[in-house]
Amino acid sequence: GAVVSQHPSRVICKSGTSVKIECRSLDFQATTMFWYRQFPKQSLMLMATSNEGSKATYEQGVEKDKFLINHASLTLSTLTVTSAHPEDSSFYICSASNVDSNTGELFFGEGSRLTVL
Amino acid sequence: KQEVTQIPAALSVPEGENLVLNCSFTDSAIYNLQWFRQDPGKGLTSLLLIQSSQREQTSGRLNASLDKSSGRSTLYIAASQPGDSATYLCAVSGGNQFYFGTGTSLTVIP
Numbered sequence: 001g002a003v004v005s006q007h008p009s010r011v012i013c014k015s016g017t018s019v020k021i022e023c024r025s026l027d028f029q030a031t032t033m034f035w036y037r038q039f040p041k042q043s044l045m046l047m048a049t050s051n052e053g054s055k056a057t058y059e060q061g062v063e064k065d066k067f068l069i070n071h072a073s074l075t076l077s078t079l080t081v082t083s084a085h086p087e088d089s090s091f092y093i094c095s096a097s098n099v100d101s102n103t104g105e106l107f108f109g110e111g112s113r114l115t116v117l
Numbered sequence: 118k119q120e121v122t123q124i125p126a127a128l129s130v131p132e133g134e135n136l137v138l139n140c141s142f143t144d145s146a147i148y149n150l151q152w153f154r155q156d157p158g159k160g161l162t163s164l165l166l167i168q169s170s171q172r173e174q175t176s177g178r179l180n181a182s183l184d185k186s187s188g189r190s191t192l193y194i195a196a197s198q199p200g201d202s203a204t205y206l207c208a209v210s211g212g213n214q215f216y217f218g219t220g221t222s223l224t225v226i227p
Binding site: 004006032034042043044046049091093095103104105106107108109110111113 | 148149151153158159160161162163166168206208210213215217218219220
């Protein structure tokens with residue numbers, strides 16, 4: 001199957017700093033990538049849909065100025081958590097589907113564990 | 118809005134048993150349905166994808182079925198092994214939107 005890579009897998013930062021998480025599709029092109037947040041023992045919560053070359057679409061209740069998303073190429077989307085606070089500590093996961101495939105199959109990155117001290 | 122439900126929320130079985138995980142959805146107008154596995158602290162691994170025109174898909178010991186009219190999908194795991202212990206999530210897609218169930222946490226006891 002297609003491979004989606006996320007980096008870093010774990011990050012610890014101080015309150016007030018900004019953290020960038022990268023999501024790359026390694027062997028396919030993705031016009032759309034999705035960013036999720038997952039709390040312990042809960043399902044995925046869609047934060048935003050990242051569109052290549054245009055602004056991301058944020059879900060209701062997700063602050064776009066807090067969670068900056070950039071999708072500059074067909075293989076890379078980034079999520080920047082700005083001025084992070086302890087309540088932003090969470091597991092962040094990205095996903096993408098192959099633009100050349102008509103199945104719509106979704107592939108996920110390995111996730112990034114953010115801990116804000 | 119599409120709502121996806123998975124029952125049971127947790128399941129514990131002895132090794133070797135066959136088991137069925139259930140996924141139901143409220144809107145039958147779906148593009149496809151996908152089953153995933155998630156290990157603790159990890160991302161999601163795609164197990165099976167069933168397109169809306171298909172009834173089932175098989176991969177090894179896994180078989181997934183889809184009944185769009187009743188809004189149901191099942192994931193059948195044959196001869197369960199301790200390595201199958203994980204959380205299983207189903208997701209349905211409609212266009213560019215994906216809707217996830219809350220998952221079933223499976224424990225296979227050696």
